[in-house]
Amino acid sequence: MITVDNISKRYDSLLALNDIHLTIQEGSCFGLVGPNGAGKSTLMKIFSGVLHDFDGDIHVQGLSVKKERIKVKKLIGYIPQEICLEETLTAKDNLLYFGSFYGLKGKDLQDRTRKVLQQIGLEERGKDKVSTFSGGMKRRLNIGCAILHDPSIIIMDEPTVGIDPQSRNSIFSIIHELKEKGSTIIYSSHYMEEVEQLCDSIGLIDKGALVECGTMDELQQKYNKPSLFVSGEGLDDVGLSKHGDVESKGNGYILQSDDPLMTLEKLIAEFRAHNILPRRLELYQPKLEDIFFTLTGTQLRDS
Numbered sequence: 001m002i003t004v005d006n007i008s009k010r011y012d013s014l015l016a017l018n019d020i021h022l023t024i025q026e027g028s029c030f031g032l033v034g035p036n037g038a039g040k041s042t043l044m045k046i047f048s049g050v051l052h053d054f055d056g057d058i059h060v061q062g063l064s065v066k067k068e069r070i071k072v073k074k075l076i077g078y079i080p081q082e083i084c085l086e087e088t089l090t091a092k093d094n095l096l097y098f099g100s101f102y103g104l105k106g107k108d109l110q111d112r113t114r115k116v117l118q119q120i121g122l123e124e125r126g127k128d129k130v131s132t133f134s135g136g137m138k139r140r141l142n143i144g145c146a147i148l149h150d151p152s153i154i155i156m157d158e159p160t161v162g163i164d165p166q167s168r169n170s171i172f173s174i175i176h177e178l179k180e181k182g183s184t185i186i187y188s189s190h191y192m193e194e195v196e197q198l199c200d201s202i203g204l205i206d207k208g209a210l211v212e213c214g215t216m217d218e219l220q221q222k223y224n225k226p227s228l229f230v231s232g233e234g235l236d237d238v239g240l241s242k243h244g245d246v247e248s249k250g251n252g253y254i255l256q257s258d259d260p261l262m263t264l265e266k267l268i269a270e271f272r273a274h275n276i277l278p279r280r281l282e283l284y285q286p287k288l289e290d291i292f293f294t295l296t297g298t299q300l301r302d303s
């Protein structure tokens with residue numbers, strides 16, 4: 001179990017994290033979601049021992065991040081948001097270089113380097129200089145450098161920012177493989193779909209405060225009831241608002257009522273009576289984006 005106990009962090013007068021507490025099960029994937037500037041990177045840096053000056057503490061396998069930083073660092077692989085590689089070296093030499101920081105040497109280092117190159121799908125490019133790599137390949141190599149010492153906890157700070165879909169899928173495969181191996185993954189993102197897809201539990205962070213935490217099912221049950229989504233021509237003739245609360249969404253409307261199935265039946269009857277064929281009419285399950293908006297009034301999504 002990883003426990004985050006009342007973490008607060010100030011940058012001068014700015015309170016970047018305000019009394020964060022949460023627990024993360026070992027072997028699970030935890031997603032930290034919030035908009036730009038919410039405090040995700042700051043918490044990731046505290047987790048990984050990069051930031052020392054903060055209030056509260058984090059315990060990893062019973063070890064205090066504050067008091068036993070060196071021991072904790074051995075358990076953790078930290079992938080920072082910024083790419084941190086030596087461009088003039090080959091991929092393999094970067095791995096050898098970073099591996100030596102973790103105390104790996106000789107055959108162990110060679111074996112781990114080979115294994116990691118394969119894991120990140122770059123075995124064919126091991127002898128090429130990093131300066132010839134795409135952004136996505138660099139991101140994968142950045143991950144490789146952080147997992148050379150085979151850490152049981154992997155912290156990834158927005159690893160898919162600014163990369164192509166192919167590299168994103170490749171990073172997802174690496175994460176799935178790490179999950180299957182039983183690693184604990186702490187993953188920050190402002191892409192809700194990624195977190196919904198990858199993570200077992202989710203923390204929502206806004207303006208330095210953890211506004212909610214739980215599994216997707218728990219969050220959905222707690223905050224949003226299923227509603228209806230309807231789009232198409234002639235909806236004004238039906239008068240959606242007499243069936244519940246109406247809110248426009250994309251090219252249609254979300255209709256919230258106490259009994260969505262009953263409302264669906266009534267709408268179908270009304271559409272028949274008015275000879276209207278809607279483009280879409282369906283039950284709508286709230287997404288993370290909707291829950292975040294309900295809680296904070298802030299949109300997570302990039303415009």
Ligand SMILES: Nc1ncnc2c1ncn2[C@@H]1O[C@H](COP(=O)(O)OP(=O)(O)OP(=O)(O)O)[C@@H](O)[C@H]1O
Nearest residue numbers: 011014016034035036037038039040041042043190
């Ligand atoms: N070294 C620093 N000095 C001063 N302020 C900082 C520093 N690092 C971060 N901040 C501020 O702290 C707040 C939280 O920043 P942080 O980088 O943790 O957010 P984030 O959620 O990771 O954002 P992003 O998604 O843009 O990376 C922001 O207001 C940011 O400007």
